[in-house]
Amino acid sequence: MSTTETYAPPAAPAEQRQRHTHYRPVRKTIWTVILYVLVALFVIITLLPIYWIVLSAFTPMSELFTVPLNYFPRHPSLINFQTVAQVVPLGQQFINSSLLALLSAFFSVLVCLLAAYAFARIRFPGSNALFLGILLSGYLPTIAMIIPLFQMFENLSLLDSIQGLVILLVSFLLPTSVWIMTSFVRQIPIELEEAAQIDGANFLTTLWHVVIPVLRPAIATLFLLNLVASWDEFFFPLIFSRSSASQTLTIGITQAAVNPQYQTVAWGNEAAMALIVIVPVFILTLVFQKQIVEGLMAGSLKG
Numbered sequence: 407m408s409t410t411e412t413y414a415p416p417a418a419p420a421e422q423r424q425r426h427t428h429y430r431p432v433r434k435t436i437w438t439v440i441l442y443v444l445v446a447l448f449v450i451i452t453l454l455p456i457y458w459i460v461l462s463a464f465t466p467m468s469e470l471f472t473v474p475l476n477y478f479p480r481h482p483s484l485i486n487f488q489t490v491a492q493v494v495p496l497g498q499q500f501i502n503s504s505l506l507a508l509l510s511a512f513f514s515v516l517v518c519l520l521a522a523y524a525f526a527r528i529r530f531p532g533s534n535a536l537f538l539g540i541l542l543s544g545y546l547p548t549i550a551m552i553i554p555l556f557q558m559f560e561n562l563s564l565l566d567s568i569q570g571l572v573i574l575l576v577s578f579l580l581p582t583s584v585w586i587m588t589s590f591v592r593q594i595p596i597e598l599e600e601a602a603q604i605d606g607a608n609f610l611t612t613l614w615h616v617v618i619p620v621l622r623p624a625i626a627t628l629f630l631l632n633l634v635a636s637w638d639e640f641f642f643p644l645i646f647s648r649s650s651a652s653q654t655l656t657i658g659i660t661q662a663a664v665n666p667q668y669q670t671v672a673w674g675n676e677a678a679m680a681l682i683v684i685v686p687v688f689i690l691t692l693v694f695q696k697q698i699v700e701g702l703m704a705g706s707l708k709g
Contacts, residue, residue, distance in 0.1 A: 459681055461478075462678075463681045464482045465479045466481065466483050466674065467673075486672075487682075490679050490682070496655075499654055503656070509572045510571075510632060510636035511636055512629070514580060514628075515583065515587075515632065519618075522590070522591050544582050545581075556645065559574075571639075583632065594620050624701050626701055627698050627701025634690065638687065639656065640657070643656060663676050
């Protein structure tokens with residue numbers, strides 16, 4: 407028989423165990439307080455600029471830069487909104503922004519759906535290289551491509567038109583959209599499509615009745631994200647729009663800055679115009695926040 411005995415460390419005294427058990431909830435409480443403080447700071451930093459925009463929009467220009475600063479409007483007024491309505495063609499710009507956002511979101515989702523299905527299901531020589539090239543094209547600096555794009559659109563008579571802006575936005579939304587949609591398509595079991603093909607369904611029938619219903623949350627989420635991105639687009643309308651026929655609400659922010667009554671930028675008008683641009687996006691996000699979250703979570707929960 408072996409005489410080797412296993413060494414057992416001495417048990418901790420009862421007082422030491424009780425002290426350790428007492429410190430554990432204290433540490434947890436401290437970390438919880440730190441977490442809440444960090445979250446509160448993040449919320450304040452995020453919401454403070456929005457609050458300042460709202461405050462400036464409803465504050466007359468004469469009271470906007472008083473010393474000390476007023477963090478609450480003393481005499482709330484709609485004068486900034488009235489001035490903006492006189493300076494900026496809000497109706498036409500709202501229609502242009504709506505058309506640009508809806509058409510860009512629709513065609514970007516349509517094209518990326520077909521491209522994503524091809525990359526996820528069809529293997530052909532150079533498919534991985536082509537997919538990587540499309541993805542990397544989204545990281546090219548926009549400013550480096552403006553001159554050739556402007557010359558090309560001028561030759562094609564697409565300047566100062568909603569059609570031209572839609573083509574531009576769709577092309578720049580596609581790389582990220584294709585990447586996201588491809589990951590969703592790859593998560594669909596191939597057995598579903600094979601079963602439909604055994605039952606006699608062709609490609610379009612399989613795509614419409616099998617693939618698209620499964621991808622509905624992803625399609626809705628991507629449509630809403632591209633809609634918001636197109637609505638907020640400023641650079642392309644600034645360069646490729648020359649008249650109110652194609653100018654959007656984001657261009658109205660620069661137009662609202664001019665006020666002949668003052669020798670400086672009319673910051674109250676700027677804030678009022680910015681609020682007009684922000685409110686539709688805020689309402690849209692608030693209404694469809696559940697669908698957006700579900701669509702974003704679907705890709706991380708399936709596997």
